[in-house]
Amino acid sequence: MHEKVAGMILQKQKATVAMALSIANERYLAEDIKNKNIRQDYYKSLIAKYKENTLYKNIWIQIFDENITSLYRSWSPKKGDNLKNIRQDLVNVVINEEVAYSVSVGKFDLSIKAIVPLFIGKEFVGIVEVISHFNSISKELKKSNIDSVVVLKKEFKKQLEQPFTKLFIDDYYVANFDAPRAARDYLKHNGIEKYFNDSYKIENGQIIVSYELKNKNEKPVGYYIMFKKIDSISNMDLDFFMFKWLTLGIIVIMGIAIVVSTMLFFANRRQKKYYQNIIDSATNIVIINNRKSIVDVNEIFFKYFDRYKTLEEFKKENGCICNFFVKEDGYLQKDMNGIGWVDYLIQNNSLSHKVKINIFNKLYYFFISAYNLSNEEDYYSIVLTDITEQENYKKELEHLSVTDALTGIGNRRYFHNKIEEEIRRAKRYQHPLSLVMFDIDFFKEVNDKHGHGVGDEVLIEYAKLIHSLLRDADVFCRIGGEEFMIILPHASVDEARQIAEKLRIKVEECRKVIPITISFGVVEYIPGEEIEFIYKRVDDALYKAKASGRNTVVVG
Known part of the structure; x- marks a missing residue:
């Protein structure tokens, strides 16, 4: 809100x-x-x-x-x-x-x-x-x-x-x-x-x-x-809201319990067996670490790193669990601005940290925290709480929020996010950027004559066709009923016109579901131009294509 x-x-x-x-x-x-x-x-x-x-x-x-x-x-x-x-x-x-x-x-x-x-x-x-x-x-x-x-x-x-x-x-x-x-x-x-x-x-x-x-x-x-x-809030929103805070609450409680348990070990070294039972009972990965290497792990560690039976086997092939960290913005890295990851966690233990880990080609997401366990020796407790299901659910929600439910391509919200992003790139690297807007000619007649079911099939099939003809870097979105946008990075207006012309011919030749034609407007981004104005220019170009008889490409 x-x-x-x-x-x-x-x-x-x-x-x-x-x-x-x-x-x-x-x-x-x-x-x-x-x-x-x-x-x-x-x-x-x-x-x-x-x-x-x-x-x-x-x-x-x-x-x-x-x-x-x-x-x-x-x-x-x-x-x-x-x-x-x-x-x-x-x-x-x-x-x-x-x-x-x-x-x-x-x-x-x-x-x-x-x-x-x-x-x-x-x-x-x-x-x-x-x-x-x-x-x-x-x-x-x-x-x-x-x-x-x-x-x-x-x-x-x-x-x-x-x-x-x-x-x-x-x-x-x-x-x-x-x-x-x-x-x-x-x-x-x-x-x-x-x-x-x-x-x-x-x-x-x-x-x-x-x-x-x-x-x-x-x-x-x-x-x-x-x-x-x-x-009036959708069940999906409420479920995610409740799920998130319930998960965070459990994480905090488990983190406190694990840290207290591991600290007991260093206060009572003779009770090693008791300590091991405590950390083995935890449902999160617990790693005892010093500045040189891993000292101990709990049983859950081997649930994820199941190629190894013992810590010694793991250490023969891997000096550090950080070797499995995925380098991606927003997640903990092996080196954080010149600071080692453990030191970074210790220095910023009031913040929430996430790490993405690739374990034998399977991706996991964890909340990760580190605690100094002894003032006399450099021992640390590293706690990793699996949030893979939550992160995947979040990504699924994010995907649904920017995906057109009918055609599976980007929706209007996704278009606005991507055009802002591509304009920033075009400004920074000074490469051309073009925009293509098109809609299906006489689409209202398709719905009136054949019914909305056939109209939906037309949108689905021709969206698939056009998507298959675009480059990997191109962004294809449905922004209205039968209106679509294509963002073409690194494409001049002449190249964009050629792409639009190719799409126009392929659509006319396809004749899948029912024969249709499409009208196109094409413009190139002018450095310094506001999004509203490039949008108006491409909309005007499409209007001219419609006014000039349809099934054509007009450059604005």
Whole structure:
């Protein structure tokens, strides 16, 4: 919930910037500002189109001249007031000559603002400001059974001269119209400040999560508080949540028991047999180690290293268990930034460490910890708790979250993760990167004529065909009903066009399930380009391919 609302707020900030940039690029706006003649009917019509065709139902537009005097406000007839001494954020935009966006507090609301300076040549002529609100975010979260209450910190209440929603919880302004009455009453009854943190609480049969809202200067201005009933959470999520914490609890208890048991040995050396029975009864791997080699192990050790009957046999072929560690980010390595792995565990024993081990071509995952057992001698207890099942379950969940259930290729979420990753690589190594978007021509007619079952078969079979024709490094995703994306690393736009043309011909020739054709849009990443803009360019190219008769490739 925390990550979801953070992502949605960032997405809305970027969308608000895109709107402001779009308005700022209007052909006649700069001249209209210079002439102090703003076409109000045009902006009323534009806002009506936003309301009709997007999720954003409460977009506000404000236009200033070169002196930061208001020329137009979409939500109020008031104009002609100078804000130079009131709005430092507007002044900063003029000084820095750059676009700015943030969560901000104004006279009317807690909102998301995007500010764009306008120039004719090098002459500064004015500012466009677009203001959006949190209502569309709370509506989207409601689809996931999450109720929202967006509150402004009470020290900013004095700035609200005309509160937009007119909703309050004590001295805290509520910024979203659809904040449920029951949630507001619950916060009021229990004390709203109790929920101002980045943790979560489980109360009254629901999970309550708070996300801190910060302005451009990283100063907290409010909180996004979310409520989700526990009985609306999927069984898979609950099972994993309970499984994780139960496992961690068992690990902590077993770790303490094992360490206490092994320390008893060094306090009572004559009771060697008693000590051996204790560590042999443990269900985790226990290794007694000194700085030179392994001194002892328990019986469970040989359950995993079953090629060896004794520790001596193991030590003849292996000087250290670290020889079996898999080198992979996020897992313990033999050498950790110049420090040996045992010393690293001892020095960081307050942290949780995982290790991936390849034992005779079979992969295992363990929580691993090390404890100094004696101040006089360098003896250590190494405890490895098998979490292979948990890690595999986690990986399976991660795989399901980024996989399209019908075709088995990446889904929209996977596409967004991978395009960000590939753009970072393209920037770092300065290699070309291209994007191909396509969809099936007249797919609605396929469903209407043959039924959705045949439509699904078409999607499955042709996704298999196209996937088989792509390179190993290419990323293939289904992002909508019959819409697909292909990310082509190290491919110029000409190479991408050739690949798309080959796919178009193969699909037309295949005729599996039923004959279909596909239209393609192709673009190449421009260094410094935002994801939203490359996405728009490839979408425009696909639209042109459709408009030009379909079953074709258009380069944007």
